[in-house]
Amino acid sequence: MSEILQFIVSVLHHWQVLLTGGIVIAALTIYERYKKKALRWQTYFRLIVGFLIVAMFLAWRDEHQISQNLKTTQASSEATLREKEKRIEDLKVKIEDIARSKPIQV
Secondary structure, eight states, X not given: OOHHXXXXXXXXXXXXXXXXXXXXXXXXXXXXXXXXXOOOHHHHHHHHHHHHHHHHHHHHHHXXXXXXXXXXXXXXHHHXXXXXXXXXXXXXXXXXXXXXXXXXXX
16 A cells, blocks of 8 residues: 555544544534534534644654654664674684684594
């Protein structure tokens, strides 16, 4: 899947959650029931656009967190690799020292 399509899917997922399951929508429904009058279309339009902007941020944040986690994992893996390479070099030196100090017996 292309990156832009992945972003759009992520935005739509977050947007759907915000539009259908959020405390803001619940509060507006209660307010409308209490006042016994519907809110203006412009109010809903502003909410829809606002939720879309928030959804875009949430999609970006998801990817940003994944990127940060990958960077941390990479740094940790590189440090482990350096430690293992150092250990290998130390063992090679040790093997060479042992080989020099003991003649091979046949």
